[in-house]
Structures are given as structure tokens and as C-alpha cells.
Amino acid sequence: MGSFSGTCEIIEAREELNTGKTTGVYQLSSAFSVAEKNQKHSMLKLGYKHNLDNEINKLFESIHLKTSSRDLGISQNGSSQKMKNASKKPITVSHSPRVGTSEPLSLKQALKDLRISKASEMAAMKRLSMLAPSPRVSEVGRIKTMYNSVVAETSQPGPSFIENEENRIETSVVPKESKSSPMEKAIQYHQTAKITSSLIPTVRSSSSTVIATTQNDTGTTLVQLQSDLVCSSSKVGVQSQKSEPGQTERQTSLPSPILSNSNKSKSEFPKNASASTKLGNKAFVPKTRRKGRGVVLVTRNKNLSKKKLKQDSGSTISAPTSKEMNNKLVPGSNQLCERCRCALANTSQVNSQNSIVSESTIPGDGVSLSNVHSGPNKPTSSSSSCNISRSVPKVKKNARLKEQLEFSQSSKSSRGEYSSSTCTSDESNASGSSCGIRPHMSKDVRWEAIRHAQMQHGVLGLRHFNLLKKLGCGDIGTVYLAELVGTNCLFAIKVMDNEFLARRKKMPRAQTEREILRILDHPFLPTMYAQFTSDNLSCLVMEYCPGGDLHVLRQKQLGRSFSEKAARFYVAEVLLALEYLHMLGIVYRDLKPENILVREDGHIMLTDFDLSLRCVVRPMLLKSSFDVDPAKISGPRAQSSCIEPFCIEPSCQVPCFSPRIIPDAAKARKLKADLRDQIRSLPQLVAEPTDARSNSFVGTHEYLAPEIIKGEGHGAAVDWWTFGVFLYELLYGRTPFKGSNNEETLANVVLQSLRFPDIPFVSFQARDLIRGLLVKEPENRLGSLKGAAEIKQHSFFEGLNWALIRCAIPPELPEFCDFGVSDITSQGKGKYFECKAAGEHVEFELF
Numbered sequence: 001m002g003s004f005s006g007t008c009e010i011i012e013a014r015e016e017l018n019t020g021k022t023t024g025v026y027q028l029s030s031a032f033s034v035a036e037k038n039q040k041h042s043m044l045k046l047g048y049k050h051n052l053d054n055e056i057n058k059l060f061e062s063i064h065l066k067t068s069s070r071d072l073g074i075s076q077n078g079s080s081q082k083m084k085n086a087s088k089k090p091i092t093v094s095h096s097p098r099v100g101t102s103e104p105l106s107l108k109q110a111l112k113d114l115r116i117s118k119a120s121e122m123a124a125m126k127r128l129s130m131l132a133p134s135p136r137v138s139e140v141g142r143i144k145t146m147y148n149s150v151v152a153e154t155s156q157p158g159p160s161f162i163e164n165e166e167n168r169i170e171t172s173v174v175p176k177e178s179k180s181s182p183m184e185k186a187i188q189y190h191q192t193a194k195i196t197s198s199l200i201p202t203v204r205s206s207s208s209t210v211i212a213t214t215q216n217d218t219g220t221t222l223v224q225l226q227s228d229l230v231c232s233s234s235k236v237g238v239q240s241q242k243s244e245p246g247q248t249e250r251q252t253s254l255p256s257p258i259l260s261n262s263n264k265s266k267s268e269f270p271k272n273a274s275a276s277t278k279l280g281n282k283a284f285v286p287k288t289r290r291k292g293r294g295v296v297l298v299t300r301n302k303n304l305s306k307k308k309l310k311q312d313s314g315s316t317i318s319a320p321t322s323k324e325m326n327n328k329l330v331p332g333s334n335q336l337c338e339r340c341r342c343a344l345a346n347t348s349q350v351n352s353q354n355s356i357v358s359e360s361t362i363p364g365d366g367v368s369l370s371n372v373h374s375g376p377n378k379p380t381s382s383s384s385s386c387n388i389s390r391s392v393p394k395v396k397k398n399a400r401l402k403e404q405l406e407f408s409q410s411s412k413s414s415r416g417e418y419s420s421s422t423c424t425s426d427e428s429n430a431s432g433s434s435c436g437i438r439p440h441m442s443k444d445v446r447w448e449a450i451r452h453a454q455m456q457h458g459v460l461g462l463r464h465f466n467l468l469k470k471l472g473c474g475d476i477g478t479v480y481l482a483e484l485v486g487t488n489c490l491f492a493i494k495v496m497d498n499e500f501l502a503r504r505k506k507m508p509r510a511q512t513e514r515e516i517l518r519i520l521d522h523p524f525l526p527t528m529y530a531q532f533t534s535d536n537l538s539c540l541v542m543e544y545c546p547g548g549d550l551h552v553l554r555q556k557q558l559g560r561s562f563s564e565k566a567a568r569f570y571v572a573e574v575l576l577a578l579e580y581l582h583m584l585g586i587v588y589r590d591l592k593p594e595n596i597l598v599r600e601d602g603h604i605m606l607t608d609f610d611l612s613l614r615c616v617v618r619p620m621l622l623k624s625s626f627d628v629d630p631a632k633i634s635g636p637r638a639q640s641s642c643i644e645p646f647c648i649e650p651s652c653q654v655p656c657f658s659p660r661i662i663p664d665a666a667k668a669r670k671l672k673a674d675l676r677d678q679i680r681s682l683p684q685l686v687a688e689p690t691d692a693r694s695n696s697f698v699g700t701h702e703y704l705a706p707e708i709i710k711g712e713g714h715g716a717a718v719d720w721w722t723f724g725v726f727l728y729e730l731l732y733g734r735t736p737f738k739g740s741n742n743e744e745t746l747a748n749v750v751l752q753s754l755r756f757p758d759i760p761f762v763s764f765q766a767r768d769l770i771r772g773l774l775v776k777e778p779e780n781r782l783g784s785l786k787g788a789a790e791i792k793q794h795s796f797f798e799g800l801n802w803a804l805i806r807c808a809i810p811p812e813l814p815e816f817c818d819f820g821v822s823d824i825t826s827q828g829k830g831k832y833f834e835c836k837a838a839g840e841h842v843e844f845e846l847f
């Protein structure tokens with residue numbers, strides 16, 4: 001971490017943990033001393049012929065927080081029984097280096113962390129040293145593992161938690177770039193304005209260059225090996241090296257990362273060709289990108305006053321791997337696109353072992369798995385499917401703690417990994433794959449299916465999935481629709497080639513995405529069921545969304561725009577997702593319809609976190625629930641169609657929007673006033689990462705906020721800008737500042753005032769909300785102060801039952817939806833599927 005001055009790491013301090021720790025220390029200390037006495041006594045009694053189990057029991061009894069001294073004098077049988085229970089105890093925490101204890105020192109460290117008296121510590125150490133030379137070394141390992149688990153449960157992981165005196169979630173370390181002085185801004189803005197007036201004629205040339213260098217990702221994918229298809233490898237070949245947001249945020253003190261081939265850049269961008277160069281005193285370098293909308297991702301080094309183009313140090317074109325290599329692949333790999341197969345082939349050559357798709361074994365995974373499933377692993381029948389209805393193991397009691405630990409561990413592992421240039425962390429596999437503790441998805445049969453598979457196979461790998469089709473190629477990986485073998489459960493698996501990522505310096509982006517996915521637990525955000533590394537392929541097993549994305553869905557609408565009602569539904573769900581992300585200290589930065597997938601049930605899922613910024617967030621409770629009149633809390637519920645006031649059954653379709661037709665004006669006014677009161681009286685938690693600052697040039701042209709374009713540094717308010725553009729696009733079928741090319745678009749974003757077309761008709765409320773969001777100065781933008789809480793109160797959302805929107809009936813979907821399980825099955829596995837449309841992808845380089 002040290003080498004990355006600007007590393008974003010998530011460090012969390014939580015009140016529950018602090019409390020838990022204090023209690024734990026006290027009880028453990030006393031329990032330990034009693035345990036020692038008890039142990040001496042029993043050793044005498046048994047003439048030091050204690051067996052190992054007894055020893056373990058004693059340790060566990062002493063650790064077990066709730067054990068009273070009376071209970072410690074239990075019989076042998078009782079001990080055995082307790083031992084069984086104790087062995088289930090560490091289920092919530094995987095034994096993993098992420099917790100912060102290295103294997104050999106873990107016990108000692110753990111004891112120290114627990115502030116156990118020196119004497120107790122030594123006694124405990126001695127006991128263990130007595131066990132150490134015993135031939136049953138594995139037992140010692142077990143004890144250590146158990147100790148570590150208990151330690152993890154009862155104590156705060158030291159270095160990864162920062163105790164904030166205000167008991168707030170605190171994430172660090174985001175480089176806070178000092179903002180430009182107002183004068184600088186003024187000059188910059190002035191230059192921009194001046195230049196823009198003359199830029200239009202010049203931008204087209206650069207634009208055409210951009211398009212010329214754009215590569216469509218037209219690879220098709222298929223079921224069961226279609227080796228002649230090229231997906232990302234061709235795309236990779238032309239991709240310029242680009243800076244990563246992670247790098248940008250993490251290495252602000254370092255020179256900007258190498259971007260595109262400078263020669264190419266220079267030749268393609270004559271001095272005055274690029275308006276954007278003038279716009280922000282920057283140079284633009286082309287980059288390929290999918291999805292038809294340019295995405296920019298640029299490193300901006302504020303220390304450099306003059307613009308300059310970076311030399312591309314290495315070849316930007318990666319030679320495609322030979323097909324002979326592919327032939328050597330195991331069957332499971334046949335389902336991959338060429339890039340993935342190449343990666344596999346390369347690895348297989350290096351690997352002397354025959355098994356090509358051999359999953360890396362994750363220490364934490366195994367532990368947590370066996371822990372989750374108390375007792376011996378049950379063999380799963382091959383016919384296990386998504387209909388499995390087994391009782392969920394008793395892991396939930398510590399779910400909260402585990403999540404907290406995961407969160408901190410994630411940040412910890414990230415620090416380690418960022419300092420390494422090699423591939424992904426195996427340790428990170430544990431959390432995503434094994435815990436399955438996501439309250440909102442706890443009844444999801446896919447968790448069960450994954451658990452079964454893990455129990456059956458140990459660690460999951462690609463070979464446990466049938467890859468049915470390619471869903472699309474992203475910048476850092478390829479997403480496949482996959483079926484877990486022996487089940488009917490479908491998943492979207494994102495496969496990333498670590499070698500490719502490392503070579504292209506995209507590892508931080510992949511890491512960012514993985515870490516964010518791991519902590520998400522929200523109905524409108526993706527669930528990651530598992531992650532594993534098959535050789536050098538890093539795989540994320542996620543929830544599959546069969547409904548396509550909102551970009552496609554919008555184009556299927558009459559007039560290519562959504563009705564206001566539908567738009568309101570979608571933006572409301574997106575708003576909740578953004579609110580949740582902001583609360584976690586994540587600025588999303590890449591909002592656009594393409595990144596919003598539609599679930600089978602018509603609700604949305606916001607995806608794609610590789611461009612996100614992780615930063616500091618300080619949640620504030622603006623209004624406590626103690627101030628709230630309970631009658632008022634239940635107010636909005638009164639509008640529910642369900643007569644049961646506290647019903648939260650999804651089957652009770654709650655009208656999330658209040659009826660628009662109201663009998664008379666007076667009633668309407670009263671209703672409005674009441675509602676406003678009710679909303680005002682609700683407790684208000686604001687967690688807007690207002691301190692977040694980044695200088696990366698990240699986003700999609702039409703969605704870029706003015707402050708990003710102007711290079712002033714940006715924070716969470718960019719998400720509210722993009723939210724405004726998003727709503728505009730859903731309603732009008734186009735973005736508000738779109739120019740004839742990217743440069744013109746950027747100029748428009750900065751300079752052009754907002755206009756609304758006459759057609760289609762859009763309500764005053766909707767326009768007013770857009771106006772509030774598309775304020776060019778971020779500090780005056782709606783949401784910049786109190787985040788989503790501010791936006792939710794806008795009259796556009798009047799009557800919306802935010803809490804129950806997930807139970808609301810979504811807008812009807814046209815019959816374009818992707819294939820369900822049966823559809824896929826009926827299509828057979830030998831069919832070709834077209835890769836999703838790919839498009840313009842432009843990378844800029846700014847200095």
C-alpha cells in the first residue's frame with residue numbers, strides 16, 4: 001500500500017464490532033483463567049494423560065463467550081457434545097489471511113489482540129507447544145484455525161479497522177486533489193468557452209479518426225466450443241493501453257500511466273484537431289469500446305501544467321494466441337471465447353500438470369465452506385436443481401458480523417493485491433462463494449445450488465458450469481450465460497483473463513469491480529454467488545438478468561422513449577441503488593441505460609462497477625426515529641392496496657405510486673401536504689460521500705458531468721448529473737447535450753444550456769427534476785448536499801412508496817426478453833449466438 005499513495009481502501013469501523021470486542025475481551029479473559037484452573041485440575045486428575053479432544057474442548061469452552069465457570073466442570077461426554085457444537089462455531093468467519101493474522105503467529109497475535117493476560121497467554125501457548133510436536137499436527141492446525149476464527153469473531157481485525165470516534169463508517173484513502181482555484185477555473189472555463197466556439201469545424205476530423213480506430217466487438221459465441229469465433233482477443237488487439245481509474249485514484253502522485261501509442265495519437269490528432277484538447281487543455285487518444293457509446297477513461301495528472309502525450313512503452317497489440325493451444329484445452333474450456341481459451345492454453349503449457357482447469361484452492365474457501373455446512377459434507381445427487389429446498393444452515397446468526405468482516409477484509413486484501421502486479425487474490429474467493437449471506441437473497445435457490453455444488457466438488461471451477469452463450473464482452477472480461485451442472489440454475493459468469501488484465505494494466509479495475517460486487521446486498525444490484533480462479537482466469541458468478549438492458553428496452557418502446565410512469569419506476573429503482581452505493585462510499589460514475597439490466601421480474605439491476613470510485617463516506621442521521629410519530633411512519637402504507645398495514649409480502653402488489661387521479665383539488669392538496677409531512681417526519685439518514693474527489697476522466701461522453709470535463713475534480717455529485725441525463729434519455733429518447741461527435745458533446749455539456757423538446761410531452765415535475773439535476777455547478781446540483789434523500793423528496797416522486805418499490809409491478813416488458821431456462825434448453829447447446837452489439841470505444845488522454 002505504501003507505494004500507492006492514493007490507494008483507495010475501505011476501512012470500516014462499526015459500533016457493533018466495538019461493542020462486541022469489548023464484551024468479548026472481558027468474557028474471554030475471565031473464561032481463560034477459569035479454563036486454566038480447570039485444565040490444571042483435570043491434568044492432575046488424569047495424570048496428564050488427557051487426550052487431544054479434551055484439550056480442544058477445554059480451549060473452546062474457555063473461548064466460548066457464554067460459558068460460565070460452573071459449566072466448565074463438565075463430564076467427558078458433555079465435553080464431546082460441546083466440542084461438536086464448537087466445531088460449528090467458526091462458521092461465520094473463514095480462516096483467511098484477510099482477517100489480518102498470519103498463520104504461524106495467529107494464536108499469539110490473537111491472544112494479544114484479545115488482551116488476555118500475559119500469564120494466560122503463556123499458558124495457552126505452552127499448551128499448544130505441548131501439542132505441536134505431537135504426530136497429530138493437523139489437529140494443532142485445527143485448533144489454530146478455530147482460534148483464528150474465534151478471534152475473528154470476537155475481535156476487530158486490527159489494521160483494517162479504524163475506530164472512528166464518531167462510530168461512523170469511514171473509508172479511506174481517497175486522494176483528495178485540491179480543487180483548482182476559482183481563478184484557474186475561470187481561466188479554464190474561459191479558454192474552454194473561447195475554444196469551443198471555434199472547435200466545431202475541427203472536431204470532425206478527430207472524430208472520424210476515433211471511429212476509424214474503433215473496433216466493433218462482433219465476436220459470436222456459442223455453446224460447446226466454436227473455436228473460430230473471436231471475441232475480445234480481436235478487440236484486445238486494437239485496444240490502446242489506457243489508464244485505469246483505480247490507478248488514477250491510487251497513484252495520483254505518480255506520473256500518469258502509459259496510455260495509447262503516442263505516435264498514433266499524434267498522427268491522428270493534429271495540433272488543433274481535437275476540440276477537447278482545447279477544452280480541457282487535454283489530448284484525446286482513441287480507444288475501442290463496446291455498446292455504441294463512447295466511454296472515456298483518462299488519467300489526469302494535475303502536476304503537469306503542459307499537455308503532453310505519453311509514450312506507449314509496450315506494444316499495444318497482443319498477438320492472438322495460436323489455435324493449436326486451444327486444441328489442447330479440456331472440454332470445459334471449449335465453451336470459452338478465444339481470449340479465455342488462449343489464456344487457458346498458455347497456462348496449461350506452463351503447468352506441468354495435466355489438469356488444465358484446476359481451480360486454485362482458496363484456504364478460506366474450504367474453511368468457510370465446511371463451516372457453513374455443519375457436519376460432514378453430504379453428497380449431492382446429480383439431479384440437484386434449483387428446486388432444492390433444504391433448511392439453510394445456522395449461519396445467519398453471525399451474518400452481520402461476517403459481512404462486516406468481509407467488508408474490512410476486502411479492503412485489506414485489496415491493499416495487498418494492489419501492491420502486487422500479479423493476478424487476482426484467491427483469498428477473495430471465500431467470501432463471495434461461500435457465505436451466501438445476503439439477507440435480501442437469502443431464500444434464493446441459487447445459493448442453495450451453489451452450496452450443494454461446493455459441497456460436492458470442493459471448490460467451484462469453470463468445469464462445473466455449462467456455458468450456454470456469450471452475453472457480451474466488456475472492457476475487462478467476457479460475460480457468459482452459464483448453467484450450474486446438474487441444476488437448472490442460470491448464472492452470468494464474468495470471465496477475466498488475469499494475464500491480459502495485468503498486461504493491460506486493467507487489474508485495478510477488475511479488482512474494484514470484484515470488491516464492490518462482494519459487498520453488495522441490494523435488490524437492485526447484482527448478487528455475486530461465487531468467485532474462483534481457474535488457472536489464470538478469474539471468474540465471477542453473478543445473477544443473470546434475462547431482460548436485456550434499458551438501452552435496448554428503450555429502443556423497443558413506441559417513439560423510442562419510455563412513458564413517464566415507466567421512466568419514473570426505473571429511475572426510482574436506480575436512485576435507490578445509487579443511494580445504497582453512496583452509503584457504502586461508492587461513487588458509481590458510469591450510469592447509463594446500457595448498464596441497467598432488467599431482471600426476469602422486470603425490476604432493474606445496476607451493473608458494471610469497474611469504473612466506480614471508492615471513497616470516504618460519513619453517514620449522518622439528520623432526524624432520529626425517536627422524533628417520529630409512529631402514526632406518521634405508517635402513513636405512506638395507508639396508500640397500499642393491501643389491507644394489512646404491515647404486510648410486506650411481495651404478493652401484495654403495493655401501488656408504489658399514489659393515484660394520480662384525485663377527486664378534487666382540495667383533497668389533493670391535503671393529501672400532498674400530509675404526505676410531505678409524513679416524509680419529513682421519517683428518520684433521515686444521509687450518507688453522501690461529499691468529500692470524494694477524483695481527477696479521472698471517467699464516464700461516457702454524453703453522460704459526463706461538466707466538472708469531469710473541465711478537470712476540476714469530481715465527487716459523488718457526478719452520479720446526480722448522470723442521473724439527470726439518464727432520466728432525460730428515458731423520457732426523450734436522447735441525451736440532452738449530444739453533439740454530432742464526442743467533442744461537440746463535451747462542449748455542449750459544459751456550455752450549452754438545457755433544453756427540452758416539445759415532443760414527447762413530459763410533465764413539469766419531471767422537467768423540474770431534470771433541471772435540478774443538470775445544474776452545471778456540482779455544488780448547486782440537486783443531491784449534492786443530502787444525496788438521494790434530497791432527490792427522493794422531489795415532487796416527481798410524489799406518492800412513491802420507496803420502501804416497497806421492489807414489490808411494485810414493473811412496467812410491462814415487450815416480448816424481446818432473453819431466453820429463460822426452458823428456451824435455452826429447447827434451443828439446444830450447439831447453437832451460435834450473436835455477441836451483443838459492440839461499438840465505439842474511445843479512450844482519451846488528458847494532461
Ligand SMILES: Nc1ncnc2c1ncn2[C@@H]1O[C@H](COP(=O)(O)OP(=O)(O)OP(=O)(O)O)[C@@H](O)[C@H]1O
Nearest residue numbers: 471472473474475476477479492543544545608836
Ligand atoms: N448479470 C448479467 N446478466 C445478463 N447480462 C449481463 C450480465 N452482466 C453483464 N451482462 C452483459 O454482458 C455484457 C458485458 O458485460 P460487462 O460487465 O463485462 O461489460 P460492460 O458492461 O461492457 O462493462 P465494462 O467494459 O466496463 O466491464 C454487457 O453487455 C451486459 O449486458
